[in-house]
Amino acid sequence: MQGGHYGVPLERSDYLKLTRNRNSCKPERFAKWLEGFGSGKRLAVDLFSGAGGLSLGLQRAGWTVAAAVDFDERALETHAANFPGMSLHMDLGNPDERDRLEQVLEPAKGKIDLVAGGPPCQPFSRAGRSKIRNLVEYHGRDPHDRRKELWSAYLDVVRRLEPRAVLMENVPDMGLGDDFFVVRTIEQQLEELGYATQVRLVDAWRYGVPQHRKRLILLARKDVDKFEWRQELAEEDRTTLRDAIGDLPELPVVPTERVGDREWAYSADPSELSSFATDMRKWARRGVVFDHMTRRVRKDDWEIFDGMDSRTLYSEISPELQRYDVKHFTDKYKKLGWGELSRSITAHIAKDGYWYIHPDQNRTLTVREAARVQTFPDRFRFAGTRSDAFRQIGNAVPPLLGQAAAEVLWPTDQGLAEGALQPHWRTVRRELTLWAERQREGDEWYQLPKLSPLHAAVVAILSGTRVQPAQMYKMVETIRERSSLTKNAFLALLEAAPTDAARARVDRLSVVVGKSRVWQQPEEVPGHLGMKPGEQRLYQLLTDNDLLWIGQGALRVAARLNGSESDRTNKLSDGRVDLVKLVGAGEEAPLRMAALRLIGDTLCLARQPLCERCPLSAFCASRDEVSGDLFSDAVSGTHGRAAVPAQTGDPERRTATRR
Structure with a gap:
């Protein structure tokens, strides 16, 4: 029969029924399986496994998949036919099902070396982020819309099984859609569990996959702080x-x-x-x-x-x-x-x-x-x-990509003593936080969260005007003790503005002079002042909103610390990934983000960076390359005196200007 508007006969293909792998097993036989086929093997669990693309990658890299879990019955039938071990039909969004999974895997307690998977990770809107900490605290047991928080269920299983290594794969949009908020939260949780972590965007074709496909890979391990990928394919060697x-x-x-x-x-x-x-x-x-x-x-x-x-x-x-x-x-x-x-x-x-x-x-x-x-x-x-x-x-992870990622997690002979692991980026973030807290207590207070809505609005409005740091400091000091903009405070700001451009920016504040209620609704301030998108994001950052500031200076700091060129090549993808390693997650993430912006604008300059004064120079993979022989110049005071945008400022430069 002709298929109407389809133009071809309607056709449903035959159903291919597959027999189970001869080394597969049911939960009731799992203990015996561990003593038999699973004996002496390095075991993995694949969550949200689908048909088994990632399972096959793990297998090619040397692991045996003891259990795969998914909610798609067709995909599980495929998995059971192609792999040994258990293929389990479970809804991991249900805490009771995770309890059941833990019971099923009890015979393998202490033997699961790797937990892998690609949980669906819907980005969180900024409006919903205030709820995220409570959600994480309860490990996904919050009943509201569990399907959207399957990444939290994934973490819960990791907590229960305590594997040596963790592999998570997903599409880049998972991160780009919400400033990598979910990814950063997952990474922080894994670090608190004692893992060293790595987040990376990978072009699948670099590892033999014959297609354009960029994937986000999060790796974690407890044995060493070491993530060495095999060499990528050159473009001329790609698989066509x-x-x-x-x-x-x-x-x-x-x-x-x-x-x-x-x-x-x-x-x-x-x-x-x-x-x-x-x-x-x-x-x-x-x-x-x-x-x-x-x-x-x-x-x-x-x-x-x-x-x-x-x-x-x-x-x-x-x-x-x-x-x-x-x-x-x-x-x-x-x-x-x-x-x-x-x-x-x-x-x-x-x-x-x-x-x-x-x-x-x-x-x-x-x-x-x-x-x-x-x-x-x-x-x-x-x-x-x-x-x-x-x-x-x-829906599958390309097996060759899964293999490349899994190989990075293979055990090394350089294991550390218990409790000796000091994850690199966690150490960097701690140093960055300490430095930022010191700056917040000094003259750089207006560059860092947690500013009042008034202070944040003034700094955001003045951003981009090129004035001396000491002059910017003088302007914001006129309103330091104020929580709303009175007429006298507005006039003081105007008087302190050193240029016509700065005065024009300050004049935009005239619409809120004497309106104290405006500052009691912080989220509406940008609308009252007609802020541009960049000004609005800076305002949000300085009022302690968790976001990534994709400014050239901050991207430059992240790229140099990672030894990459992401600040000049892929700013919105690889650049953000480099940035999230430094920003992390949690209460102090906005403070670190603002500190990176400050360092990028005042110390880690495009030309003649002040490496000897940068709090992160000891961790910088590019220091020798970018600093060159500039140390002698810095000592003799031949650089670092140029005017910088008003949103930046360095205490030592201000002191020199005052003199």
């Missing part, structure tokens, strides 16, 4: 789409007819296989490729696909063939290129394959091709229908 799927058999494509099948003849000459394809073919049945099938192709789609190449935009398709509004569906169709990386495989592929059109066959990618691009080997089968398989593949 041709390397990944070029050996798979061509399929006849007739519009509206079935495309491919569960089993298809495979006759590639092993001598012509890429190293990637050779790896994917290991232990697969000879002469057969499984699940090489995809959706039927509409007649108009066949014509569209036939006229496209990898650079064709949807708006360039013949108008009479376009079915979607080009304004809203600018990238609705994407033909892949043989010599390129694939577009990132996501769960959307289960709905349609228009983002994944084969380079020279007028069809979308098959299940097996999508699995190859995700780096699942050909022996790996997916339970359920064709759509089930696409969804499981799209």
